Amino acid sequence: MTLTPRAEALKGTLLRFMDECVYPAEKPYEAVLAKQSNRFEVPALLEELKAEAKARGLWNLFLPESEHGAGLTNAEYAPLCEVMGRSPFLAPEACNCSAPDTGNMEVLARYGSSDQKSEWLEPLLEGRIRSCFAMTEPAVASSDATNIACSIDRDGDSYVVNGRKWWTTGAMDPRCAVAIVMGKSNPEASRHRQQSMILVPMNAPGLSIVRSLSVFGYDEAPHGHAEILLENVRVPVANLLLGEGRGFEIAQGRLGPGRIHHCMRLIGMAERALEATCRRAIERVAFGKTLAEQGALRHKVAQCRIAIDQSRLLTLHAAARMDAVGNQVARAEIAMIKVVAPQMALDVLDFAIQVHGAGGVSPDFPLASFWAGARTLRLADGPDEVHLESLAKMEFDKYGARRTERAVH
Numbered sequence: 001m002t003l004t005p006r007a008e009a010l011k012g013t014l015l016r017f018m019d020e021c022v023y024p025a026e027k028p029y030e031a032v033l034a035k036q037s038n039r040f041e042v043p044a045l046l047e048e049l050k051a052e053a054k055a056r057g058l059w060n061l062f063l064p065e066s067e068h069g070a071g072l073t074n075a076e077y078a079p080l081c082e083v084m085g086r087s088p089f090l091a092p093e094a095c096n097c098s099a100p101d102t103g104n105m106e107v108l109a110r111y112g113s114s115d116q117k118s119e120w121l122e123p124l125l126e127g128r129i130r131s132c133f134a135m136t137e138p139a140v141a142s143s144d145a146t147n148i149a150c151s152i153d154r155d156g157d158s159y160v161v162n163g164r165k166w167w168t169t170g171a172m173d174p175r176c177a178v179a180i181v182m183g184k185s186n187p188e189a190s191r192h193r194q195q196s197m198i199l200v201p202m203n204a205p206g207l208s209i210v211r212s213l214s215v216f217g218y219d220e221a222p223h224g225h226a227e228i229l230l231e232n233v234r235v236p237v238a239n240l241l242l243g244e245g246r247g248f249e250i251a252q253g254r255l256g257p258g259r260i261h262h263c264m265r266l267i268g269m270a271e272r273a274l275e276a277t278c279r280r281a282i283e284r285v286a287f288g289k290t291l292a293e294q295g296a297l298r299h300k301v302a303q304c305r306i307a308i309d310q311s312r313l314l315t316l317h318a319a320a321r322m323d324a325v326g327n328q329v330a331r332a333e334i335a336m337i338k339v340v341a342p343q344m345a346l347d348v349l350d351f352a353i354q355v356h357g358a359g360g361v362s363p364d365f366p367l368a369s370f371w372a373g374a375r376t377l378r379l380a381d382g383p384d385e386v387h388l389e390s391l392a393k394m395e396f397d398k399y400g401a402r403r404t405e406r407a408v409h
């Protein structure tokens with residue numbers, strides 16, 4: 001697909017930034033993290049990269065049609081986000097384009113009051129603080145957001161929040177200043193009007209980090225994932241987002257762009273893995289031939305190329321649909337890529353690991369950590385089955401399945 005001139009120019013700048021600053025910083029960044037006694041301290045290198053990206057105009061590229069960001073369409077942002085995905089632990093944050101802050105900034109930009117924007121959105125846009133999104137709870141099946149049990153109770157001029165959250169990404173980061181917490185404010189209301197979202201400062205009395213959760217042993221420092229306890233956390237009424245009972249609506253709006261961004265980054269990760277695979281296979285000799293000359297390997301390389309390009313095309317199609325008809329109408333395309341991209345990346349990464357031999361599972365190459373990250377995306381932002389179920393429902397609805405169900409009852 002042809003890029004618009006502004007996306008083309010930004011892509012060129014981004015590619016140079018990756019070559020000159022990001023890839024060379026990867027190993028030193030890991031080395032600093034490994035030496036720190038506190039894993040969740042933020043290495044200075046990251047802040048230096050942020051300053052450099054900002055100076056090069058590579059900042060807040062994710063924000064569509066906004067006075068704050070680059071104002072790119074989803075289709076324009078897709079190839080840029082893919083490039084950032086090639087170095088998923090550094091590049092997205094360096095450009096202030098990393099999850100969960102992007103989704104939180106979109107929520108604040110779209111639904112925040114002017115006070116909420118000046119208190120939280122502005123420092124987030126400037127990269128001075130970070131944020132987290134606390135929906136999932138250990139006690140309930142959180143893929144169904146209507147199960148969320150955390151309570152948000154009105155008491156005079158305050159709301160009192162009580163609940164236990166886990167897998168709150170970014171909450172271990174010392175710069176994380178605010179959480180968007182989803183809970184129930186109206187348990188008697190209809191199923192999708194019970195939930196609200198509220199801004200809770202991370203230093204609010206009653207909020208405590210119970211533990212850091214690792215992914216297949218990776219703590220993903222310095223951002224991490226946390227289990228959080230909220231015990232009688234009192235925040236002003238003004239911290240509620242949009243209004244009581246509007247949490248589900250915000251969650252729907254938040255997840256569309258977030259999901260497609262994950263897919264774009266996964267394509268970048270897969271592309272980097274295939275590149276590493278081919279380079280290695282050309283040099284490495286086994287049984288008198290390079291790996292690249294071994295028949296079994298060659299067809300798999302071809303299949304990876306097909307799979308990556310198929311995913312990219314579907315992602316670009318979803319991005320174009322989001323631009324043309326909005327996130328809600330494009331929900332089928334978003335669901336499709338959310339199922340396709342993580343599995344594609346996992347397949348490509350698994351093959352890349354195999355071709356790298358034992359090196360593939362070692363920390364000398366990024367493949368194992370990429371695989372761990374990609375695997376979580378078959379769960380996070382909706383497990384595969386939930387997206388498949390939505391797609392199946394939309395498909396059956398075309399043929400009047402709803403009418404049949406009603407007729408039966």
Ligand SMILES: Cc1cc2nc3c(=O)[nH]c(=O)nc-3n(C[C@H](O)[C@H](O)[C@H](O)COP(=O)(O)OP(=O)(O)OC[C@H]3O[C@@H](n4cnc5c(N)ncnc54)[C@H](O)[C@@H]3O)c2cc1C
Nearest residue numbers: 133134135136141142143167168169376379380381383385
């Ligand atoms: C690395 C990582 C980061 C995360 N970051 C965040 C975050 O920042 N904030 C946050 O709030 N949450 C976060 N999550 C949580 C994530 O969004 C949830 O794990 C996800 O929504 C699933 O909820 P659950 O774990 O409660 O699984 P459950 O709801 O218990 O579901 C378990 C399994 O049941 C099956 N299932 C569920 N529904 C259906 C269905 N309709 N049909 C068929 N099968 C079904 C699926 O196989 C599913 O995996 C993160 C998770 C991970 C792993």
